[in-house]
Amino acid sequence: MEYMKTAPASADAEEPRWLTDEEQRVWRAYIEAATLLEDHLDRQLQRDAGMPHVYYGLLVKLAEAPDRRLRMTELAMSAKITRSRLSHAVARLEKSGWVRREDCPSDKRGQFAVLTEKGQDVLRRHAPGHVDAVRQAVFDRLTPEQQKSLGEIMRIIAEGLQPSEAGADLPWLR
Amino acid sequence: MEYMKTAPASADAEEPRWLTDEEQRVWRAYIEAATLLEDHLDRQLQRDAGMPHVYYGLLVKLAEAPDRRLRMTELAMSAKITRSRLSHAVARLEKSGWVRREDCPSDKRGQFAVLTEKGQDVLRRHAPGHVDAVRQAVFDRLTPEQQKSLGEIMRIIAEGLQPSEAGADLPWLR
DNA sequence: GACTGTTACTTGAACTCTCAATTTCCACCA
DNA sequence: TGGTGGAAATTGAGAGTTCAAGTAACAGTC
Numbered sequence A, B: 001m002e003y004m005k006t007a008p009a010s011a012d013a014e015e016p017r018w019l020t021d022e023e024q025r026v027w028r029a030y031i032e033a034a035t036l037l038e039d040h041l042d043r044q045l046q047r048d049a050g051m052p053h054v055y056y057g058l059l060v061k062l063a064e065a066p067d068r069r070l071r072m073t074e075l076a077m078s079a080k081i082t083r084s085r086l087s088h089a090v091a092r093l094e095k096s097g098w099v100r101r102e103d104c105p106s107d108k109r110g111q112f113a114v115l116t117e118k119g120q121d122v123l124r125r126h127a128p129g130h131v132d133a134v135r136q137a138v139f140d141r142l143t144p145e146q147q148k149s150l151g152e153i154m155r156i157i158a159e160g161l162q163p164s165e166a167g168a169d170l171p172w173l174r
Numbered sequence C: 001g002a003c004t005g006t007t008a009c010t011t012g013a014a015c016t017c018t019c020a021a022t023t024t025c026c027a028c029c030a
Numbered sequence D: 001t002g003g004t005g006g007a008a009a010t011t012g013a014g015a016g017t018t019c020a021a022g023t024a025a026c027a028g029t030c
Helices: A021-049 A053-064 A072-079 A083-095 A117-137 A144-161 B021-049 B053-064 B072-079 B083-095 B117-137 B144-161
Strands: A069-071 A099-103 A111-115 B069-071 B099-103 B111-115
Touching (some): A053 A069, A053 A083, A072 A083, A117 B144, A144 B117, A144 B144, B053 B072, B053 B083, B053 B099, B072 B083, B072 B111
Antiparallel strands (some): A069 A111, A099 A111
């Protein structure tokens, strides 16, 4: 097994802290649900809106941003993806006409990703369907306590994995 | 916004059940944590063991199976991935020498994926590091109650998304 | 004003995943 | 025995992701 001791403890090697049976069950449940859910939402959005879930998330971030624009780095951090991935993604979204790039006046290296009208449309048209999918898969099945709990747990995990947990750098954010 | 009402309700269109503020916070926390976690584990395993997290999971399933072998369909279902994806994955794992295919005697269409010695080695060598990563990212940060809660919640979500929730088909499983 | 190190972003190649066929075989039934 | 429909697995092409460079521009320093 992956998470369980399979060989007898040896005297000279440090035995790793394997997961208990119960921990394994939790972890497997997590992996399965996360896999199924990502898959489900990807398919839903690909079918209805013609883009994967991550791309949809990028449009949403832009829609929420002041002036519907964000610096590439800012967008990448906020979506928790690498800049490289974002570069490719924005290239694609640009090709679809949902995002446009603009040069940053104050820093010639910088680029803004800007949500286009067409991008806003796509969001307006497909948000209801997507919300439905999320509701059906998650919120409709959980008690209020479970929802609260899920939020707390996921926030803790996210915090532990944040590269730095700060927009404290990024000079151009004042 | 993605999950929130942005336009005033119109009289003639059914207004979708948007997510509340609190629900949005939970959902975003989930997406962020899941993204960061998948990424983290993928990187850890790619660096240390030379394969992504899903592939590692496949080896684990095989290691746990009787005779360290599983029919392709069975493995795909258990890992919650499509058969097509599995075909490609096993091809790659075969190339790395960690898995080998074997014909199924009773059904000439069938194939077994079998974990090789080399595959078991890779698992033995890298399981401790992987367990550590999972511990550090998840279990060490959660109270026992939170762990239990996470398990329950993810089981509920997974159940809701299971294509059929049964190994009840699959004749060759008795 | 020319160095040095850093930041912002992009690029291309290798790899992985998805989707829509395609191939091969089984099971049933007339 | 010879269809017919479905199941098991694979394939190939296109899309997305990663990783390791690469380019360009900023910021300070001498």
